[in-house]
Amino acid sequence: MSGTTAGYQGMEAVKNKQWEKAIPLLDKALEDSNSPAWLLARCQAHQQLKNYEQALDDACLAYHSAAERGSGNSRKQMIEAQYRRALVYYKMGRYADADCCAKWSMLLAEGRPAREDDGVEKNVDANGNYTVTWEDAVADTKGQPGQANGSKADILANATNATGSSNTGFESDWKRAYTLRSQILGMMRTTPEDHPGRKVTVTKVPPKPEKKVVKQPEPASTIELTDGDNEPAQPKPELPAPGSVPDEKMKSRVDYYQTNQTITISFFVKDVKKENLQVRMAPKQIQLSPLPRAVAPYVQPGDREATSTLLLAGEIDPSASRWTVTPRKIELTLQKATPGVKWATWGTEVIGPQDDDTADSSSSSSTPAPTATTTAAAPAPAPAASKPTAPVYPTSSRKGPKDWDTVSKEMGGDEEDANDVNYFFKQLYKGATPDQRRAMVKSFIESNGTALSTDWEDVKNRKVETVPPEGVEPKKWES
Known part of the structure; x- marks a missing residue:
């Protein structure tokens, strides 16, 4: 497989969120080329797999590679590289570094020079703690691209591309970095004053990491020749031995x-x-x-x-x-x-x-x-004739189904309200925690109304399947 083919397949794997599949493909592609697009894709895969140091190296190398190429996509890739740096630092708990990189991503999206001394990293107090606040970030919309107020001066500036508020073509990138800043500085609100994440350790132009060469496995020493061919046959890849994969x-x-x-x-x-x-x-x-x-x-x-x-x-x-x-x-x-x-x-x-x-x-x-x-089974005992069993409704929870009628009665309310389905769900949602609410909304929407879960840990990383009642077949709307 050529490096170009591996690169395209790796990009497609990242698009489909197949992170573990993407990395070896992109490793192969990057052996011969420092393509910023491939580096950014591998950065995203490493970040999703929590390989933060590798992801950071890829983001920094992508920034330098894009700047050196100077192609039509270079600014776009540099904006992406700064955003990826910010995201990785945020995941690592280095909030001050993350906010600086997010701000640099915004400035590039506004059309500002890449090597401009903007002083973002100098916003620190006597103790070296970052001083920018959440309120500062929310109010920081002065240079937002595409937001001219319609005055003659702004119209002229837009036409001549003389200000940072003109249409740069990177409006969505600016908004993405702006949103990330609100999350980063929101976390800093509850971060202790002596937390190392409040210190700024980054520079606008990141240090260029050395290109890491991934060694491919050496071919087998003995190769069999195929009948009628002068070239050796390709050795078959080694598969894990049976029993080597845990149950x-x-x-x-x-x-x-x-x-x-x-x-x-x-x-x-x-x-x-x-x-x-x-x-x-x-x-x-x-x-x-x-x-x-x-x-x-x-x-x-x-x-x-x-x-x-x-x-x-x-x-x-x-x-x-x-x-x-x-x-x-x-x-x-x-x-x-x-x-x-x-x-x-x-x-x-x-x-x-x-x-x-x-x-x-x-x-x-x-x-x-x-x-x-093949063997005769004992006749099933007749169901108990005491009181009817309450209906059991579909659920995606690993903890098993719930008797929602009992839950409804425990919530209180008069008998007429308790029999009202809308009242029941309102009360259930009202008394739920934020995670339980997220789980309820996600499971109900993704399952097309056929499953309801309150276990966020269960549903947050998967799509809840449609589980229709017996005898009902789910169909897409257009069919």
Whole structure:
């Protein structure tokens, strides 16, 4: 693969937020060229993976590379480099350094000279602490590009590009850096006076780091020749040995929801071949095989790692259960052996097959269909005739579903209000913490109103899937 191809693929990986995939591609591309665009892309990937020192080196090198090239994109890339410096310093807790770099990004966006002595880093007191405040940053809009007030002088200045308030073409970059400054200085409000993050240690033109050469693995010493060819065949890449990847890394993400009659489990694994998939159901477990493993590419259909066993938290009726396969997941709709019983959770995934005498020895391969057990199961006990079980609603929370009717009554209010759905959600949102509110809004919107979570740690780094009620198929609006 050429360096240019690797560079474009690395940029595309960053665009798709595939940070770990992007870095080796961009390493390859940067062996022969200090492209500012590739350096900035790798900086972003390192920053997302919390490799802050590497990200800072890439941002500084990108600034120098853009300045030396002097192309039509150079100012844009220098603005981006200063912004990336600010973002990395902010993540490192060096707030004074971060605000200086964000301000320099704004000044470049206003069209100011790159080497102008603006004195930004000199705003310190006798103790060396940065003196710029949040209020100062919010009021700092004098040089905002594209904001002329319409006077004759401003119109003339815009036409001749004589002031920093003209249309520079970098208005969005200016606003982005301006927004970041409000976050940085907002954090400084609660930072102790003796915190090292209040000290300024940066310069406008960053020191130029040395280009780091990434050594590629050496080819194997012995190479076989292909039949009829005079050139040696390329050695095959070495794959990890079976068993070298921990089981925890091979486990898939699972979502579920339940009704009084069924529990639906979404098992997220990509590129499963429906015609080859074997699903073995038993009252207390389900076995899926073969499954592709992104973290273990050596897995073959007969390997232990190609099988997942789902140990269920309750008992099901395999003969009345079914499953479907999509490019992104396997969805299991399981009939509860005891209708009306609420499961606290769906269960757990175990890598490899597990012994279970009641598992069906046959398997489904061509079309998804329910599988029956080979041993007679004891008749399911009749549901208790005491009082009806409260309905259980879909949830993406890992802590299990909630009985929202009980929650509604605990919130107070008269009986008429408690039966009003709008009143219930208003009360729930009103009494939630900021993180719980964020989780509620994110999960409700992303799931198209089919899931509600109050666990921000669970939903903040993933998209909440649409989990429609049984018998309902989600469709996009345009379809």
